[in-house]
Amino acid sequence: GAVVSQHPSRxxxxxxxxxxxxxxxxxxxxxxxxWYRQFPKQSLMLMATSNEGSKATYEQGVExxxxxxxxxxxxxxxxxxxxxxxxxxxFYICSASEPPRGGSIVLDTQYFGPxxxxxxx
Amino acid sequence: xxxxEQSPQSLIVQExxxxxxxxxxxxxxYGLYWYKQKxxxxxxxxxxxxxxxEEKSHEKITAxxxxxxxxxxxxxxxSQPSHAGIYLCGADIKGGTSYGKLTFGQGxxxxxxx
Numbered sequence: 001g002a003v004v005s006q007h008p009s010r011x012x013x014x015x016x017x018x019x020x021x022x023x024x025x026x027x028x029x030x031x032x033x034x035w036y037r038q039f040p041k042q043s044l045m046l047m048a049t050s051n052e053g054s055k056a057t058y059e060q061g062v063e064x065x066x067x068x069x070x071x072x073x074x075x076x077x078x079x080x081x082x083x084x085x086x087x088x089x090x091f092y093i094c095s096a097s098e099p100p101r102g103g104s105i106v107l108d109t110q111y112f113g114p115x116x117x118x119x120x121x
Numbered sequence: 122x123x124x125x126e127q128s129p130q131s132l133i134v135q136e137x138x139x140x141x142x143x144x145x146x147x148x149x150x151y152g153l154y155w156y157k158q159k160x161x162x163x164x165x166x167x168x169x170x171x172x173x174x175e176e177k178s179h180e181k182i183t184a185x186x187x188x189x190x191x192x193x194x195x196x197x198x199x200s201q202p203s204h205a206g207i208y209l210c211g212a213d214i215k216g217g218t219s220y221g222k223l224t225f226g227q228g229x230x231x232x233x234x235x
Contacts, residue, residue: 006163034222043209043225044164093163095223110154110211110223114163 002028004096006113013084014121021079021116023050023094029074030096034110035067038091050077050094084120092116124148125212127226135234139198142229144210146191151213153193154223155184158207167195197231205233 003026013019023033031052036044048058048069056069066088068080077096081088093115126145134140144153152171156164168177173188181198193212197204207230211223 004163043227044211044223046222046224049222091161095164109166109169111166112156112164115161117161 002026002096002109002111004094004111004113006092006094006116008116009114010117010119012119012121015085016083018080018082019084019118021081021092021094021118023077023079023096023113025075025096025111028096030077031074033071033077033094033096035069035077035079036093036095038093038115040091044093047079081118084118086120089118089120092118123227124214124224125210125226127208127210127229129229130227131230131232133232133234134200136201137199139196140200140231141197142195142208142210142231144193144195144212144226146212146214148191148214150186150188150191150193151215153186153213154211155193155195156209156211158209158228160207164209200231200233202233202235205231207231 005024005026007022011019033050035047037047038044046059047062048056050056050069050071052071052074058064066082071077093112095110095112097110124147128143154169155167158164168184170186176185183196186193207228209225209228211225214224
């Protein structure tokens with residue numbers, strides 16, 4: 001299957017600083033990537049949809065000025081947590097869709113990155 | 122309430138036993154994914170189901186989609202300790218302009234005792 005990478009895997013920062021997380025599709029081009037966050041022992045919650053060449057679309061309740069998303073190329077999307085606070089500490093995971101190969105399949109397969117553990121002190 | 126409910130929430134089985142995890146949606150399913158996750162790690166793609174009645178297998182894991190019941194089941198045959206982890210179902214329940222966005226169930230924690 002396709003490979004999605006994230007960097008860094010872990011980051012610890014001070015309250016008030018900004019942190020950038022990268023999500024890359026390594027062997028395919030992804031026009032759309034998704035950002036999720038996961039709290040301990042909870043499921044994934046979609047934060048936003050990152051679209052190459054256009055603005056990201058955010059889910060209800062997610063502050064777009066706090067979670068800046070940039071999708072500069074077909075293989076890279078970045079999530080910047082601005083002015084991070086302890087409540088932003090979480091596990092952030094991105095996913096990218098690989099277009100179906102051959103045939104007329106409606107749904108793209110979504111592959112997930114390994115996640116980034118953010119701890120804000 | 123959750124739009125996607127998984128049951129059971131946790132499961133402990135003896136190695137060699139069969140088990141089933143269910144995922145039920147309160148809305149129409151436009152596609153359903155099964156993933157496996159180890160705590161603190163990313164999601165490993167298992168299977169994707171699109172059509173009602175569709176069934177897919179990979180090694181000892183089989184998933185089925187019952188579109189009418191808005192439900193999917195994941196069945197593991199002859200479980201092994203390597204099957205242990207968190208199983209998540211994710212689904213596109215909105216379709217249309219929300220194409221590709223996934224809503225996830227709360228996960229099922231599977232423990233397999235040797």
